[in-house]
Amino acid sequence: DTAVSQTPKYLVTQMGNDKSIKCEQNLGHDTMYWYKQDSKKFLKIMFSYNNKELIINETVPNRFSPKSPDKAHLNLHINSLELGDSAVYFCASSQDGTGGNTIYFGEGSWLTVV
């Protein structure tokens, strides 16, 4: 019974393409996130949504556009993919956006841009 699920798990695509990663959580949480983990294993916040509203948007190129149709879903669309976008993208959720809430991560989506 997966709590935070994201698809696809693996994605290989060419430069310039547009791709989407979908995420769903069945924990009843109000807040969802996208994190990026690069080749040096640093996990960095990209976006945070609370009840479908954008809360945090770290310095991310506007080629990345998150969409939250409802509080259980947060999808990530990436336009004009570049080689540097190759990374693992983790979706996550927490009960709400207040400090101290445990963040639960999805399995990750391995994106390779060739």
Add this chain to the structure above:
Amino acid sequence: GQNIDQPTEMTATEGAIVQINCTYQTSGFNGLFWYQQHAGEAPTFLSYNVLDGLEEKGRFSSFLSRSKGYSYLLLKELQMKDSASYLCAVGGNAGNMLTFGGGTRLMVKP
């Protein structure tokens, strides 16, 4: 800004005790988390400290000193399955945004 430091790699022997240190400098503080991440998998929650002192949870304990900007994760009775990366993360003022360190890759040897 946020700055979090932890050793890149550590090696320990099965059955032993290992301590993984984390130091941080942050503009705000809303607790410190430790996560475990096996290769190719998602980070999973281990512990959360917001007040000074030691939190014990089975074989794992986590300590926090806010005045020193310091935490450690203590793993006892090491098992081979404990080989993983251990991520220190600090919550700042902006909502529940966590800033992660680069992780400490722990290798447990027989």
